[in-house]
Amino acid sequence: MRKFAKYWRDSASLLILARDGNRVASKNNFNYKVLVFKRTEKTAFMPNSIVFPGGAVDKQDAILSWTNFFAKQGISKERLAGLTQVGGTRPFIFENDDPNTLDRNVSLRITALREAFEELGVLLGHKQSEAGSSASGFSKAVGGFDIEKWQKQVHDGEKQFVELCEELKIVPDLLNMYEWSAWLTPAMFRKRRFETAFYLVALDEQPEVRSEPHEVAEHFWDTPSGLLQAHREEKLWLAPPQYYELNRLVHMPDIDQVVQFARERSTRGSTLICPVQYKCSDAAIFVFPGDDLYPQGY
Template sequence: MSQSLKQLWKHSSSLIILGKSAEATKISNFNYKVLVLERPSKASYPGALVFPGGVAEQSDQVEDWLKFYRKFGIDDTKFTSIFKKCSNRSFIFNHDSSNIINRDISLRITAIRETFEELGVLICKNKEQLNDSSLFSNLSNNFDVAFWQKQVYKDASNFLKLCEELNVVPDLWSLHEWSVWLTPTFKRQKRFETVFYLVGVKEQPNIQVTNDEVQRSLWLTPKELLDYNKSGENWLPPPQLYESSRLNNEPNIDKIVPFARERGMNAPTTLIFPMHYHTKDGIIHCYPGDDFYPKNPNYMATEHDLEQYAEKTCDECRKMAENLHRIELKSLQNVQIWQNVKLPDNHLSPQTTPESKL
């Protein structure tokens, strides 16, 4: 990434954790639930349900991590197995002078570290487990979780010390690249480019919330997540709403995790960079492939007129377009996803408003 772009937003990683759930099968056709956390009232996005994650730290990128992994017999071939094989990738994966280790490694470490810091869930493997070919990750919690959460919260470099203490490594190989989102340009003061990884676990681990960034944690099916948003009990920011809608189309964890692994290695990941338009009755978020989406979007500044459809309703704007890939927000609870275009990266489509299906 060029220095000019790098200064415009921060890099972050997030985990979409799917846990097998016998309970879910009793009340729905899902056999898994998704782990989310609620943002507290004094934080940004109060009351929002989000996936765990946070900003990349320099300590996630130090060469000491490679040295530590090699003590477990992990060589370059093992690392290469998680390096994406396609060339069409987003800015966040670009190497620059500050990236000491490959971004496919360091961004996964970020996601695992932040998830542990926020929820006490440590996705890791010991030396023996590294030979396990299971699609599902391992967890460790037989240690003083609260103590180490505080240590990592105070200093991110303590995450490596924790792994050394437990003699485990962050499980990079169970994290599958799912999507990349970039905050719109009109949010100038706080922009993030975030890679979302999907990981499956065989059981729902114990959660331990300790810092001020988390109100509570919840295990919910994708449908329950969408219902929480619709009812107003909580709300989902657009990335969480969109990704939950994707998951809502696949209720079987034994299908979605293999799909994520295969797609994550071989298919390009299209950067989801929303284009916003104000309407008479709401806001439209347009995504790649929509007729309202520019062919060459400017990632650095807002070039399009946010108010050009201010005198039209969302319905009127929709009728102006043949190709749809958008979210219409009339309120936090009154949200519709419209998509009738083929997604460019062989991904799952979100659950859409019925009239917009292909």
């Protein structure tokens, strides 16, 4: 059992950006949109909130059979090891504590991809018969198979994600996923906390989306500024990580700029973000690392 397993669960989330046609980026004009969805009312954690795809780590994401699978596709251990060459601060979620499992920098990417497929039917990768990942840094969605059938089987646990990849000869795209941030649910949510690794991926066009009905009330694409404006107007509610991360993206209207930045910063590590809540007489305030009111050494 992992060190903090009795206090919180590990999870991974994926920011999926897609180029918006031939739109030209400018200061107030984004040339991409972000994929988000609204949780259903019956969702156990933060129902009705607007979130990025993602979910809890599953044992299947870290099984060593993935190493054999990638080796058969010509992706060596050395190439996968490139994903682990990260400097700077490393939150606990990225630490390896079991030699009989995949490196966490690899398995957490698999978690994020699997969850995106389970929730939204978006499978990022390529067929074995096609060329590998583009050097441009962009990923793409795989089609040409019964998405709804496999989505249900993987979601319901009838099939493992690695079985999907083996049977359909699909190589999940780990190499064009960029470590973006790491979050820990505030202590106020004592009964349901997650330490989450956030990754970012970019596509040249919007993929087809098929929402899983039990977890997803609706999905939509919008620009970072559009989502933030809708939140301010109370048309939707963004959970704190989504609000924070969209505020980071709002300063980069060009998707090519985002990819370049993400590629460079993904090798520098992540500082764990754990918001702290202060209750006031007329409101509640969340403070973050670096804020004056953030507890020292928290």
